[in-house]
Amino acid sequence: MAQITLKALxxxxxxxxxxxxxxxxxxxxHVWHQGGAYALLGPSGCGKSTLLNIISGLLxxxxxxxxxxxxxxxxxAPEERNIAQVFQFPVVYDTMTVYDNLAFxxxxxxxxEAKVRERVAEVAxxxxxxxxxKRKARNLTAxxxxxxxxxxxxxxxxxxxxxxDEPLTVIDPQLKWKLRRKLxxxxxxxxxxxxxxxxxxxxxxxxxxxxxxxxxGQVVQFGTPRELFExxxxxxxxxxxxxxxxxxxxxxxxxxxxxxxxxxxxxxxxLLNAIHQSRSRNIKLGIRPEFVKVLAEPGEGTxxxxxxxxxxxxxxxxxxxxxxxxxxRARLEEDQRLPxxxxxxxxxxxxxxxxxxxxxxxxxx
Amino acid sequence: MNKVYNNRxxxxxxxxxxxxxxxxxxxLMTVVNYSVQDVFDANTRFFTGTEWFEVMLNDSALQAALxxxxxxxxxxxxxxxxxxxxxxxxxxxxxxxxxxxLILITLPLLIPWNVVGSIWQLFTRGDIGLMGVxxxxxxxxxxxxxxxxxxxxxIILMDVWHWTPLIALLCYSGLRSIPDAYYQAARIDRASKWxxxxxxxxxxxxxxxxxxxxxxxxxxxxxYAEPFVLTGGGPGSSTTFLSQSLTTMAxxxxxxxxxxxFSLIYFLIILLVCWxxxxxxxxxxxxxxxxxxx
Numbered sequence: 001m002a003q004i005t006l007k008a009l010x011x012x013x014x015x016x017x018x019x020x021x022x023x024x025x026x027x028x029x030h031v032w033h034q035g036g037a038y039a040l041l042g043p044s045g046c047g048k049s050t051l052l053n054i055i056s057g058l059l060x061x062x063x064x065x066x067x068x069x070x071x072x073x074x075x076x077a078p079e080e081r082n083i084a085q086v087f088q089f090p091v092v093y094d095t096m097t098v099y100d101n102l103a104f105x106x107x108x109x110x111x112x113e114a115k116v117r118e119r120v121a122e123v124a125x126x127x128x129x130x131x132x133x134k135r136k137a138r139n140l141t142a143x144x145x146x147x148x149x150x151x152x153x154x155x156x157x158x159x160x161x162x163x164x165d166e167p168l169t170v171i172d173p174q175l176k177w178k179l180r181r182k183l184x185x186x187x188x189x190x191x192x193x194x195x196x197x198x199x200x201x202x203x204x205x206x207x208x209x210x211x212x213x214x215x216x217g218q219v220v221q222f223g224t225p226r227e228l229f230e231x232x233x234x235x236x237x238x239x240x241x242x243x244x245x246x247x248x249x250x251x252x253x254x255x256x257x258x259x260x261x262x263x264x265x266x267x268x269x270x271l272l273n274a275i276h277q278s279r280s281r282n283i284k285l286g287i288r289p290e291f292v293k294v295l296a297e298p299g300e301g302t303x304x305x306x307x308x309x310x311x312x313x314x315x316x317x318x319x320x321x322x323x324x325x326x327x328x329r330a331r332l333e334e335d336q337r338l339p340x341x342x343x344x345x346x347x348x349x350x351x352x353x354x355x356x357x358x359x360x361x362x363x364x365x
Numbered sequence: 366m367n368k369v370y371n372n373r374x375x376x377x378x379x380x381x382x383x384x385x386x387x388x389x390x391x392x393l394m395t396v397v398n399y400s401v402q403d404v405f406d407a408n409t410r411f412f413t414g415t416e417w418f419e420v421m422l423n424d425s426a427l428q429a430a431l432x433x434x435x436x437x438x439x440x441x442x443x444x445x446x447x448x449x450x451x452x453x454x455x456x457x458x459x460x461x462x463x464x465x466x467l468i469l470i471t472l473p474l475l476i477p478w479n480v481v482g483s484i485w486q487l488f489t490r491g492d493i494g495l496m497g498v499x500x501x502x503x504x505x506x507x508x509x510x511x512x513x514x515x516x517x518x519x520i521i522l523m524d525v526w527h528w529t530p531l532i533a534l535l536c537y538s539g540l541r542s543i544p545d546a547y548y549q550a551a552r553i554d555r556a557s558k559w560x561x562x563x564x565x566x567x568x569x570x571x572x573x574x575x576x577x578x579x580x581x582x583x584x585x586x587x588x589y590a591e592p593f594v595l596t597g598g599g600p601g602s603s604t605t606f607l608s609q610s611l612t613t614m615a616x617x618x619x620x621x622x623x624x625x626x627f628s629l630i631y632f633l634i635i636l637l638v639c640w641x642x643x644x645x646x647x648x649x650x651x652x653x654x655x656x657x658x659x
Contacts (some may be wrong), residue, residue, distance in 0.1 A: 028446040057547050078552040091550040104564075105554040138650075191511060 001066040002160040004032040004055060004193065009064035011050060018085040024050045026217040027063065032161070037187045038209035039130065040288045041146035047217040048197045052163050056085045059331050084153035089170060090145035094138040098129055101137050102151045105153050123155045126186055154186060158305060161193035168203065180207055201241050235358045238286050247328045248286045251275065261324030262266045266301050268349050275354065284355040289305045291351035292330035294319060295338065295344045310338065399625035417626035427627065428612045437606060438585045444575065445581060446526065449532025456537055470530045484593025485523045497600060509596055513603035516596045520604055532577045539573040540566060542599045575646050578638055586635055607631055
């Protein structure tokens with residue numbers, strides 16, 4: 001039971017890193033509060049497993065500190081940190097029975113057999129392993145084995161945190177959903193900090209209260225699923241979260257206004273000012289497909305577009321078109337009337353995000 | 366379903382049958398043939414039935430050789446298997462050290478049997494051998510031609526030196542194939558070094574160890590050249606093992622019938638021991654539903 005703090009943490013696998021691209025984890029500050037259900041979301045190779053291994057102590061970070069509450073853990077081995085970790089592929093002790101597997105982490109620290117029996121029974125019950133307790137672990141199926149692996153993490157009720165490294169990769173889709181619910185249930189019941197690594201946004205948002213999105217070795221946003229959706233702090237979050245991802249268009253400053261490709265944009269003064277005050281050349285505007293208005297008639301602040309393609313997905317439709325030279329998508333509800341070929345789109349001020357050097361800039365309204 | 370029955374397909378196994386006939390069946394049948402007859406010369410022979418088998422099984426010299434043989438095989442297994450595992454655990458995992466140690470360890474395996482015997486014969490000589498002289502200098506009257514205990518200890522030492530590398534190599538490859546995640550999980554589970562060995566490394570080594578033990582048992586049970594060169598079976602008959610008794614009988618005395626019967630018994634013992642061992646190991650891996658648990 002602890003609050004986990006990462007202080008000026010960075011890690012490089014190469015002995016003499018010369019630039020930021022040599023770092024698997026770029027310098028970061030982060031706090032995981034006691035009792036939270038967190039997800040660490042990002043594409044493969046973004047450093048999320050590295051970060052997990054640093055927290056558990058399997059890796060020693062090259063810079064910075066890992067703190068559990070106020071205690072610096074850097075020098076402590078995983079055995080001394082009292083932390084549980086579940087790996088992507090199931091690890092079971094083949095020659096032991098399921099019962100002995102689950103009892104193993106407790107027996108290693110000399111827990112009394114009465115306590116072992118009680119904990120194992122409880123965890124086996126939650127994971128629906130009770131009927132398998134007497135079986136040898138080697139004869140189980142892949143998902144049963146993974147449940148045993150998870151059980152070994154859950155059986156210790158005094159751990160600082162339980163870390164999950166894409167634990168459901170080998171599980172059938174149907175069972176996946178069930179196990180995710182189970183984890184959530186366990187989290188609520190035992191109030192243990194859980195950090196869940198995944199590359200699947202759906203998995204992250206069903207499990208976690210707060211999601212940390214990682215990209216190229218840094219946490220680019222840490223927030224609730226809703227925040228990630230409504231105010232993506234980084235273009236990567238916009239692109240990665242949501243289906244389809246955020247529409248992004250690069251813009252350049254002109255004498256009086258802002259231009260995207262060949263289109264002169266009509267923007268509200270605060271946004272215009274923010275763009276003109278920045279010195280960067282990397283300026284992007286983003287809007288989620290859900291918030292793009294598609295109209296049949298021209299109006300104030302509309303841009304004409306030609307619709308390329310309409311995808312009917314049952315309760316909604318995805319309209320694709322080109323805007324300012326980049327492919328754009330808009331989401332239409334089922335009952336909304338769709339213009340034939342020619343349409344006019346409008347970007348509501350409130351949902352337009354400004355990104356300078358890939359990070360979101362807050363613009364006062 | 367249209368299943369075509371064509372018994373001519375049996376002809377397809379003819380080449381294989383022929384090969385096996387020449388490589389195994391015919392030589393073996395020759396031995397069987399001799400074992401049930403008393404052959405005087407090319408034209409004079411008598412059918413003796415199981416008589417040779419009875420004689421051989423009741424021969425006290427052979428019984429003693431058989432006991433010595435078992436004692437020898439089990440002793441070297443008891444030393445080589447744990448020692449081989451130990452060496453494999455200590456071997457470096459990566460870098461040039463790993464390659465260097467691998468080559469050094471493998472060297473004894475490359476030396477032919479009778480050369481090994483000669484090396485040790487010279488090595489243990491009391492007048493010029495490094496080991497022989499060395500032990501005598503320490504005050505022990507080491508002599509493998511007089512003292513049976515010295516002869517035994519030396520033969521066992523020689524076999525351990527020659528063949529432990531095989532077990533070590535097999536275990537090394539077995540250990541390398543264990544994924545890192547197992548060691549990581551064990552650290553997270555706070556397992557002791559012993560628990561890691563007992564529950565991760567040893568189970569993963571079972572398969573290579575079965576092969577290693579079977580090979581070493583068969584090999585050592587048939588050992589011939591090394592003790593023959595080193596001690597010649599002596600002093601007395603204290604280091605005469607089965608294959609040497611057999612050679613003496615078959616080549617030295619030309620007792621073809623008894624030797625053939627004896628060969629078959631020899632062969633069946635090896636087969637039986639290997640089968641029992643293999644079956645026992647494989648059975649122990651199955652689920653015992655009556656055991657363990659809450």
